[in-house]
Amino acid sequence: MENERLRYLSQAGLDRLEWIHDPRCLVCGHPYDGWIEGERICPHCLQIKPAYNRALCAFRARGFARNIIHKIKYQQSPWLIEDLVVAALDDPQFRRHCTGSILVPVPMHHQKKRVRHYNQAERIAQTLMTRAPGCTYLNALIKILPTISQTHLGRAERRTNVAKAFALNPNIKLNLQARYVVVDDVLTTGATLHACAHVLRKAGIKNVDALALAHG
Ligand SMILES: [Zn+2]
Numbered sequence: 478m479e480n481e482r483l484r485y486l487s488q489a490g491l492d493r494l495e496w497i498h499d500p501r502c503l504v505c506g507h508p509y510d511g512w513i514e515g516e517r518i519c520p521h522c523l524q525i526k527p528a529y530n531r532a533l534c535a536f537r538a539r540g541f542a543r544n545i546i547h548k549i550k551y552q553q554s555p556w557l558i559e560d561l562v563v564a565a566l567d568d569p570q571f572r573r574h575c576t577g578s579i580l581v582p583v584p585m586h587h588q589k590k591r592v593r594h595y596n597q598a599e600r601i602a603q604t605l606m607t608r609a610p611g612c613t614y615l616n617a618l619i620k621i622l623p624t625i626s627q628t629h630l631g632r633a634e635r636r637t638n639v640a641k642a643f644a645l646n647p648n649i650k651l652n653l654q655a656r657y658v659v660v661d662d663v664l665t666t667g668a669t670l671h672a673c674a675h676v677l678r679k680a681g682i683k684n685v686d687a688l689a690l691a692h693g
Contacts (some may be wrong), residue, residue, distance in 0.1 A: 486545070486560040494564060495537040497692060505667045506532045506692060521632070527667055528674035529659065529687040533574040535565035538663050538691035546662055546691060555595050562604040565690050574688055575609035578658040583673055584620040584643065601690060602660040617657070618673055619646045627665065635668035643676050651677075656684040665693035 483491070497508045504522035536542050545561060548554040566572045582598035590596055599616070606614040622642045627635045645651075659673045670687040677685045 482563050483560045485557055486564075490541050490545075491560075491564045493541040494535075495539055495542070496568060497534055497536055499570075504529075504531060506534050506664065508537065508692060521666075525636075525671075527671045527687075528678050529667075529670060529685050531574075532664055532667060532670055532687035532689070533571055534664050534689045534692035535568050535571045536691055538665075538693040542691050549597050549662065550593075553594070555597060555600050558597065558600045559604050561690055562601060562608060566605075566608055571688070572609060574686065575605050575612055575658065577611040578613075578656045578686070579617075579652070580606055580612055580614050581617045581657050581659050581673070581677070582614075583659060583661045583669055584616070584618045586620040586623040586642075588623055598661050601662060605660065615649060615657075617646055617649055617651065618643050618659075618676055620644075627668065632666045632668070635666050636671070639669050639672040643673050645676055645680050651680055651682060653681045653683075655682070656686065657682055659685065659687045661687070661689045663691045663693045664689035 497506065500509045500517055501507060502519035502522055503517050504527055505519060507519050538546060545557050549557050580602040582596060582602040585596040602614055606612045620642055621644045624638050624642050627638060630638055657677055659670050659677070661670055664670060670689070674685045674687055
């Protein structure tokens with residue numbers, strides 16, 4: 478049966494999404510296969526302590542989701558974002574995580590944006606804002622250094638690669654009491670979301686979370 482809320486993707490496609498369920502790491506959202514008892518913070522988060530309180534992803538960046546995200550990023554197909562956001566918000570936990578927040582996209586360096594013409598994280602955050610309750614959108618961050626693709630880098634290299642890449646947008650005003658959620662398309666090691674959250678924290682915001690549509 479076709480889903481009328483979807484504009485471009487088929488329900489059969491969305492049915493193939495690999496949803497992330499609990500148990501997962503309470504900090505970075507990393508999914509655990511099977512059942513574990515007790516502490517649910519992964520060794521990685523215990524070691525590096527991300528700057529965000531909690532990151533959440535709706536589904537795994539595999540199969541169907543991976544193909545769609547690849548099209549969004551590299552094949553000039555940003556219109557596919559809306560259907561993926563609609564699907565992600567069907568997960569009550571993901572929806573709750575967005576609700577009432579100020580959504581801050583991971584910024585793209587202006588040189589890269591000139592080539593791609595859009596920043597998929599901005600489009601995701603803007604679409605979430607219109608569909609999740611009580612959200613607003615703010616370009617609170619800018620990317621001041623171009624970085625090389627994270628794809629082939631290890632955990633530590635990813636962190637170094639993005640460590641000084643982001644800064645506060647000088648043209649915006651922050652509400653230090655509000656809850657901010659940094660938004661990206663995919664979370665792999667969390668290095669990018671950590672670097673962005675770190676800038677917001679340094680600006681004095683205490684309540685910083687993160688989200689991505691998919692966990693890589
Ligand atoms: Zn973790």
